[in-house]
Amino acid sequence: GQQLNQSPQSMFIQEGEDVSMNCTSSSIFNTWLWYKQDPGEGPVLLIALYKAGELTSNGRLTAQFGITRKDSFLNISASIPSDVGIYFCAGLKGSQGNLIFGKGTKLSVKP
């Protein structure tokens, strides 16, 4: 099946540090989405990217749609304990296709 390679799989960082994670694919995507999942909850949309090169921020979160359309990254600045969770990237190839999800990056923040 189609794959998105998301890395890293997990991160254990100190509060206040910046975080970076990314997703890559061998295929071109038209849309990139980033979701966060808190323990015991469903994924919640953080940022949606629709154009190659697009850089979008949502508070301390910044995500970019790669120029090649084959990758995307998510940065979190000045991490806080509530940033803990699993972050998923998701890509969409066309207007009629379904989203393809990465396997997630588990973020742990040490106070």
Place this chain on the structure above:
Amino acid sequence: NAGVTQTPKFQVLKTGQSMTLQCAQDMNHNSMYWYRQDPGMGLRLIYYSASEGTTDKGEVPNGYNVSRLNKREFSLRLESAAPSQTSVYFCASSDRVGNTIYFGEGSWLTVV
């Protein structure tokens, strides 16, 4: 803001039992989805319904059936549960296939 609501939240089944997971959305979305989430596997699409009256297989449809009862509701049925179906199940919806999807809070299913 109800969004996507799914029930039950938790369920334990014996192997061979059947059950139906219910899902409803109040966002007037056309498309609905069922995913399962397993450790290290991410979210995998089981079935989806692009619009009322249609259903299609996703990545892992075996052992499941779905019904798009109306525009609001999309149910997932396990006819004969197996331990391999122990998972967390998420219902989701979107305005249409290809648009951003919104998830329910999940249903934790254990098959013993």
